[in-house]
Amino acid sequence: MRKTVKKGFAAWEFDEFENWLNQMADDGWALISVNASGAYEFEETEKGEYQIAMLMLDKKQSKAKNTEQIEFIEQTGSQFVGKIGDWIFFRRKSELGEFEIYSDNTSKINHLTRILNSYLSIVITSNILIILNTINCTITFFNSTDRITKVITLVGVLGLLVVDIVTLFAWGIKGIKKLSKKRKELKQQATLFE
Amino acid sequence: MPNQALTEAVYYILLSLTKPMHGYGIMQNVETLSNGRVKLAAGTLYGAINTLLDKGFIVALSSGADSRKKEYQITEKGKDVLLAEIARLRELLENGTNILGE
Numbered sequence: 001m002r003k004t005v006k007k008g009f010a011a012w013e014f015d016e017f018e019n020w021l022n023q024m025a026d027d028g029w030a031l032i033s034v035n036a037s038g039a040y041e042f043e044e045t046e047k048g049e050y051q052i053a054m055l056m057l058d059k060k061q062s063k064a065k066n067t068e069q070i071e072f073i074e075q076t077g078s079q080f081v082g083k084i085g086d087w088i089f090f091r092r093k094s095e096l097g098e099f100e101i102y103s104d105n106t107s108k109i110n111h112l113t114r115i116l117n118s119y120l121s122i123v124i125t126s127n128i129l130i131i132l133n134t135i136n137c138t139i140t141f142f143n144s145t146d147r148i149t150k151v152i153t154l155v156g157v158l159g160l161l162v163v164d165i166v167t168l169f170a171w172g173i174k175g176i177k178k179l180s181k182k183r184k185e186l187k188q189q190a191t192l193f194e
Numbered sequence: 195m196p197n198q199a200l201t202e203a204v205y206y207i208l209l210s211l212t213k214p215m216h217g218y219g220i221m222q223n224v225e226t227l228s229n230g231r232v233k234l235a236a237g238t239l240y241g242a243i244n245t246l247l248d249k250g251f252i253v254a255l256s257s258g259a260d261s262r263k264k265e266y267q268i269t270e271k272g273k274d275v276l277l278a279e280i281a282r283l284r285e286l287l288e289n290g291t292n293i294l295g296e
Contacts, residue, residue, distance in 0.1 A: 072239075073237065073240065075216070076217060101236060103203070104202075107235075194201055194202055
């Protein structure tokens with residue numbers, strides 16, 4: 001039997017999301033495919049038969065290198081489940097032992113830096129777009145003589161500003177803080193232990 | 195060669211590659227060598243192999259039909275690094291046992 005669950009995850013919650021996928025696998029629902037729209041398909045298996053791991057590909061890496069990396073990981077007994085954006089998903093039989101993509105601190109720190117940078121670029125880009133739109137609306141406001149247009153653009157400007165403040169402060173900064181905290185903990189660990 | 199410590203992963207990878215081996219072979223060999231203590235995850239191993247290739251410490255051997263089973267082997271440069279590391283580890287061990295006793 002199979003079932004599909006639609007679910008999204010925020011960049012800073014990637015490990016919580018991975019835990020959820022593993023919880024599903026523990027309950028006898030192993031991830032079998034993913035869809036770009038955020039639909040996760042599970043197949044019924046023995047409880048805990050599989051373990052799931054995910055990683056974010058390096059944007060600077062060529063497509064050929066991405067394929068090579070996926071094949072390398074597959075070669076070590078895991079199965080490539082699929083790709084959503086830069087995220088790739090694998091599963092491996094639990095009998096092969098604890099399934100992790102990275103076993104050392106340095107790789108884990110590099111992976112987090114990758115996630116943090118990609119998230120930062122999304123936050124910055126979306127903010128620039130909103131600011132450009134706000135400027136555009138403000139110009140329209142001052143240029144128009146029509147009252148209705150003035151009201152509509154004023155509402156538009158205020159609305160965009162509110163959206164911007166909410167996304168930047170509530171969403172952007174929260175995510176960056178969480179990811180930075182995770183990275184800081186790993187770095188601290190790395191100064192003492194390998 | 196800079197006087198720097200190798201990571202445990204790199205040390206065991208280089209040691210494994212004194213014989214030609216593919217990725218999964220390295221993982222299994224390292225686990226056996228360390229009595230199950232060191233388990234290299236695939237992503238970590240992949241990153242390490244790429245860096246070692248860049249540095250010229252190992253080479254990829256031209257493989258047969260299946261390019262996915264690429265084999266690697268240590269170079270002379272890699273062996274020098276390994277020998278320097280063994281000397282460094284010996285120093286650590288000797289100082290430790292001298293000061294703390296057996």
